[in-house]
Amino acid sequence: MGESPRLVATDLDGTLVRQDRSLSPRTAGVLARIAARGTVVVLVTGRPVRWLSQVYDQLHEPLPAVCANGAVVYDPDADRILRADPLAPELLAEVTRRLRAEVPGAVFAVEVADGRELRHDAEWPTLWDAGDPTIRVLSTPEEVASVPAVKLLVRAGKRDPDTFVRIVAAAIEGLAEATHSSYSGLVEISAAGVTKAAGLAWFCEQRGIAPAEVVAFGDMPNDVPMLTWAGNAVAVANAHPAVREIANDVTLSNDEDGVAAYLEKLFDLDS
Structure with missing residues (x-):
């Protein structure tokens, strides 16, 4: 990717969040600085909506989320479900x-x-x-x-x-x-057809953002569809072999702030 991406999509557990379920100040700060520059940052997680508050409490401000492996798209500012694709x-x-x-x-x-x-x-x-x-x-x-x-x-x-x-x-x-x-x-x-990729694709389509303009981070098999869809797919060092196999790049582990470290370089931020 020659230019900075328009959207950053990141998994939570095992990727952005550390093993002790904490989010480092470094990571929260990097996401806030990128968002302040106008880049969209979205959390793409298997977590349900009710578990997002644990992360929002550690961020500078709530970020939009694709939850339940793509079945729910959530706007935290309005506490509103933008899209839901349930099993009947x-x-x-x-x-x-x-x-x-x-x-x-x-x-x-x-x-x-x-x-x-x-x-x-x-x-x-x-x-x-x-x-x-x-x-x-x-x-x-x-x-x-x-x-x-x-x-x-x-x-x-x-x-x-x-x-x-x-x-x-x-x-x-x-x-x-x-x-x-x-x-x-x-x-x-x-x-059927509901994956992290499908939920993120819908979110991006609403904003006119193409897959090539997205960098995505993940660690487990439920991230594979999203990473395959995104223009730049990055695995954390602790990722499942299925994720490392399809990723374009590998960063440090979640406990080493791998997402933050990669974004600091990608956006030319001071660490």
Whole structure:
């Protein structure tokens, strides 16, 4: 890219955010300086809307976000959902039916209300979300398909994530998209055609920004569509092999402020 990009798109967890879930002052400062120059900065994440406040609290100002792996485009200034592409109830019912038949012990959770609420099977591990009022247990297994969901989540005990996502993808082929963004054995399912690339492409189209004018950063398989779409794809050093394979460039790890370091050079900023 001979000129500075018009838009910077970055994943959060494992890319912009450190392992301790913090955002360094250096990174927050770089993003603020770039935005002040007129470059659009957008967060492109698997996170639901309700988890963005943890990052916004560490930024100089909230940034627009493509959430739930592309299913939701969010304007934080107006607290408004600009676009949502959920899985319809009938599709959820068929996908969960197939996965229950194919994957013994599968348990599910759904991101509903545009990702502001989570509903999950009783056996679902809630981890750090325990006690959160936006989260509740499903009354019956069938309730998982009662309303539209921007993301369906599936677990089945401890699984190799790359192997498990292939099993899930094969079972729902032609119905929905399956990917993963962690090493915990969690698979994330979106409506067919809904990816980070699709959500970011819509965001850019509204602003007349072409793929060649975008630099994107990522670390996990759910970032691959976005990185493939963007004109300049950058992997952090800790990235999954699938990401490093398709990236145009590699920067430092997330714990070393890799995104900030790359942007300082790209935009000729003083570190």
